[in-house]
Amino acid sequence: MSPDLSQIVKAYDVRGVVPDQWDESLAEVFGAAFATVTGATALVVGHDMRPSSPGLSRAFARGAASRGADVTEIGLCSTDGLYFASGHLDLPGAMFTASHNPARYNGIKMCRAGAAPVGQDTGLAEIRDLAQRWAATGLPAGAATPGTITARDVLGDYAGFLRSLVDLSGIRPLKVVVDAGNGMGGHTVPTVLDGLPVDLVPMYFELDGTFPHHEANPLDPKNLVDLQARVRETGADLGLAFDGDADRCFAVDERGEPVSPSAVTALVAARELAAHPGAVVIHNLITSRSVPEVIAEHGGTAVRTRVGHSFIKQRMAQTGAVFGGEHSAHYYFRDFWNADTGMLAALHLLAALGTQDGPLSDLVASYERYAGSGEINSTVDDQAGRTAAVRAAFATEEDVTFDELDGLTVSTPGWWFNLRASNTEPLLRLNVEAGDAAEVARLRDRVLAIVRG
Structure with missing residues (x-):
């Protein structure tokens, strides 16, 4: 009996328990269905540090290649690293991760070329239905000429591209504690921050998809406790926490107090509006009232949306928005193919803090109004x-x-x-x-x- 894929195909991605709900044989079917529905002749695949991720990712690549698609495997990466590869190489992509979910889970986040999201209304339902049929009947005969599978390391290109979007040339020396939660931030942060005047204090940088120290979900306050303590102990200027696939970033100030994602949204919005006067900035309806206030004060146009990355990305494309932020610490940038990248938001924080003398608590005070x-x-x-x-x-x-x-x-x-x-x-x-x-x-x-x- 074939599994019911409606149980693991969610609104925006695939997510379920491995091997109970899905396994490498189903990943191969998903790869074949993805290549077929998108019509991709080439695509890029990456994965996080979960024990099941390499096998699932390779199986997906085999399935796509069986339909004639050439697959570029970028290996270990953050979700925004996969979005970078999709945008930079102009290829559809698939990221194997279950973000902050427990170790037994895994999933697939899929996008079209240029990091355009694939959700229920933009191809995911068709991929699910085709995969469901092929899971029951077996894959049909493949392409006469199967696609190739090749490896490519894009971490350096990813880091260089992010650094090109933020002027960090004049920042003062900063001590920064980073809690990677044993997730992909431990892989990306050292390369992105390399060469900056940053005294990096790493926490839980060892890649371990069993999450031995705490859940890799900084939205839950209990998962910030270790970071807050280390910031206070070391006298750091700020602390940063990334979730499991390192697409979300949270901050704490020099006192160890959390900086709300709304305040980060407002701060980055002000910086983007300084560079792009009069631009549109997106925020979801859960962000603080301070966000549209700051956008208006800096001459921008605030557009309010529903919660969820597909709505944000859709409105960004429709309005040409320069930036978008959510209460959950997802930050979206026009310069990053309208995709979300917590790392770029973190660089904006470092640039803002590093070009003035006061502490982070003073810098964000004007954005923390309620x-x-x-x-x-x-x-x-x-x-x-x-x-x-x-x-x-x-x-x-x-x-x-x-x-x-x-x-x-x-x-x-x-x-x-x-x-x-x-x-x-x-x-x-x-x-x-x-x-x-x-x-x-x-x-x-x-x-x-x-x-x-």
């Missing part, structure tokens, strides 16, 4: 019913407005919150922002009483 709850998840059976109950409870409030761009956003001049359903789990996700922590707590508790009641 108090926020962070994302709070609640398990509920009736997501729509609970959301409707929340809307009804606030309907009589003065100066309240509602919008449903993505879930339910309830706003007043002094505060806002968003409640939205997970696409994959029976969860409602709540984010609250207000002028101070006490007001955030009041709103949070009021909404959660309805959601969980």
